[in-house]
Amino acid sequence: MLSLLHSLLHLTILEAIFLGFAGFLLFLTVRYILESFQLGDLHKKAVFITGCDSGFGRGLALKCLEHGMPVFAGCLTRQGIESLSVDAKKFIGKSGEKGRENGRLDAFLMDVTSDESVEKVAKRLEEKCQEFGGLHAVVNNAGITGKHIADDFLDMEEYLKVAEINLWGPVRTTQAVKKLLKRAKGRVVQVASICARVGLPGLGPYTAAKYGVSGYCDVIRQELRPFGISVHILEPGFFDTPLINRQKIDAEIQEAWELAPSEVKKEYGVQYFQDSRQATQLFLNTIASSQISLVVDAYFHAITARHPRSRYQVGWDSILLFIPMSYLPTGLQDYIFTIIGLFMPKPASR
Template identity: 45%
Template sequence: MLETILFWLTLVGILYYVITSLLERLRVKNLTEKPVLITGCDTGFGHDLALKCLQEGMPVLAGCLTQQGCDGLILIAKNRQLNVNRLHTFLLDVRSDESVKNARKCVEEYIKSYNGLYGLVNNAGIGGNVSFDDWLLVQDYKDVLDVNTLGVIRVTHAFKDLIKKTKGRIVTVASSSARVALPSFGPYTVSKFAVASYMDVIRVELGFFGVSVSTLEPGFFKTPLTCAKRNTDMMERLWNRATPETREEYGEKFFNAAKSVTQRILVDQCIEQTEQVVDAYFHALTSYFPRPRYQVGKDCVYGYAPFSFLPSRWQDWTFKLARYLANLPLPKSVSDK
């Protein structure tokens, strides 16, 4: 009896995987008539996604934080001999209500020659100050939340009525850190857990209107946010900013070891193939049957995602083992006891 049940469960699982894999390959038609708005196009995933969408013939509205980002994107598009007439860049600061309001005007003007706004990609994000919570301030959390969480909500509120009219797509980047709360990644992790939850909410709500909502959960990829020098310099700054009492509590030995471990992880373990994330973005925009969630990168697929289902106590044990294997000492005030 048990063998029969296991057989049928396995068969159903295989059929589900095969059928969904085939259905996900179906692509929506008339991409040349489906404008997509992408935030955070100065560098990184947003920059590369804008170029990929343009290459595939999609009209692209690229929001950049700086004029340099706008000009650089146009220049690269020209160098690749892409149709820059389908590329419209403009300044967009997702932290600013006024900036988002001005972006709305730009988008409304641009989409008059099309059937509306088909896609919104919430890509803009920052790493912020990432370190142990004892070395951080409340403002560090506010700064990251204002971009990674409130920025997504602010932009989505500004444009979702246009997406509803076309029964289009909203795609947002979260992170593998939205599944596993990594020590020393407090502000970033909090912001990504929050934005993933927001996407879960509106995925159901906007489903009433035929809107597809997808969330990306990339692992650690080599981008400006994961630059080893940037992050180790940041740790130095935060350590020097900490109170004398905090520095005494942790000790120089702990700080230097923590900095070394961080640098080793960012140099050795970050994935270089950033096109995996861009391809996931594009699939969520163009597949007739997009996924609600995309785990991207082998570290997320085989590490963080399954790890997130472990009991909390098991996760804590794993972190303790990882600390031991990484040769990270205890804080000075603990080891002295």
């Protein structure tokens, strides 16, 4: 041991870099091999997914059905239920391929902000998950972004609205089905965001809620481990889903401006408002990825892998930009935002 330590101390800089690079490649190789093993008997692994009307939740529900899993899909609207049911038909009622079982879909109305709605769903799952020995996974996918505008234009109502869905919704849902997860030694899968790592200007309510839900998952990961339950967080970057519908976001910015107090409008000026609308659209058009399958695949891996990750970074903006930035000292992050701010809209009073 001492001889090894002595040898390491006498490495040249190039040798140290090579050794570190080789060690990193070895880590990636071993991780890749371990993560390639999938659970068996997926047709017995019941999955409960919230926010299945569209986007990631809908895509995940269909992927789970394709692999023969029983899927309980919470939708906010009847239109969402009907649309999902139509798309699910190709995976249900047909002979399974390659020996796979057929998937089973149970889609229902659910509002994650309502105690009554969530309790009603929990009772439904209690009855229907008996044959599966409990619930294998809950996927807290439902969420909204809230208004994309500076904090000066927002009120507490906006913060509470976003937190009710993005923070208290997952807490409420997880607590309601926790006993079913304990029976199956299941998994909690939670979508957070790169905004749970880096606070982006103009996304105050969303960022606060995502930091909160990420913290909640870090706590219950430790608390539920003795019961055989694992907790997994997704940290995707920006993806082109209905969550960031351009027209909706622009209308919300317009609404925030119209409702702002006169002194705030005077302080910022009409030009700031117009420039902010354009900057938001440019940012989303530049950075938002259309490859939503990347997030769906990460969800699916967290549910079905024998050795899932505790955290998944999804999207090149997450992996190459926001996650590395989150490890920088706060002062350096502030300096970077200061440089970026030179090219951003300025309040009229500044």
